[in-house]
């Protein structure tokens with residue numbers, strides 16, 4: 132087992148954002164964490180990646196206890212993530228953004244860097260080649276010397292995934308990767324997620340797009356008010372009364388539409404009735 136989350140709890144003052152969450156992720160598995168807005172999905176991600184300190188519970192990654200450890204240490208162990216709102220270096224080029232993702236792995240000493248020794252230049256060239264390979268892998272087609280902030284939104288999302296992959300993580304956490312993408316971009320994302328899993332990298336998605344979730348996930352964990360209400364295959368989740376109720380019980384109109392999507396989505400050709408692209412929040 133790669134990730135073991137046991138009784139994870141995070142409270143902010145009076146709000147218990149995550150309440151006793153337990154789930155496992157195996158090597159190369161694709162799982163989704165779904166639930167209505169405010170269910171605690173991002174808070175759970177923030178604990179796993181070290182951005183929040185859990186109030187209670189334990190997180191093991193690759194048999195090592197990473198509970199409450201700093202983000203850099205957790206990243207170095209093989210956990211990479213993307214954010215709901217992109218966090219790229221806007222003024223850096225596409226290529227440099229991906230190369231920046233690699234710097235945890237590249238070991239250069241200051242002497243080589245200052246003097247631009249042949250060893251330094253070789254390692255810089257290798258980093259550039261590798262960054263280009265990851266950009267190819269995610270299907271990035273734009274100008275790689277361009278400032279990343281000038282790219283279309285969907286392209287920026289690809290660059291963010293390339294940057295995370297360049298760390299060669301054992302597990303990749305993606306927070307709403309389909310948000311704001313158009314129909315064609317979502318189909319490309321589905322294909323990309325499958326290819327990432329084929330590399331042996333586990334993928335954990337937070338996603339509201341039920342077509343994508345049902346198509347790509349081997350397992351789905353459902354949260355509601357910080358509590359896990361279901362964990363099962365797409366087939367089991369689709370017909371789980373507690374899941375439908377969690378979405379229908381919400382007074383949020385968007386959540387109600389999601390309930391419809393959970394109930395009626397199918398993992399064969401789920402792209403027929405995709406919702407219109409969401410705006411980034």
Ligand SMILES: Nc1ncnc2c1ncn2[C@@H]1O[C@H](COP(=O)(O)OP(=O)(O)OP(=O)(O)O)[C@@H](O)[C@H]1O
Nearest residue numbers: 143146147148166167168169170171172173174175
């Ligand atoms: N840093 C924080 N300080 C205080 N409250 C927080 C903090 N982060 C999250 N919360 C609260 O915890 C609850 C869960 O939020 P979280 O963002 O984890 O939900 P979510 O399921 O990711 O929602 P969404 O689908 O809208 O992204 C919410 O009530 C939120 O207001």
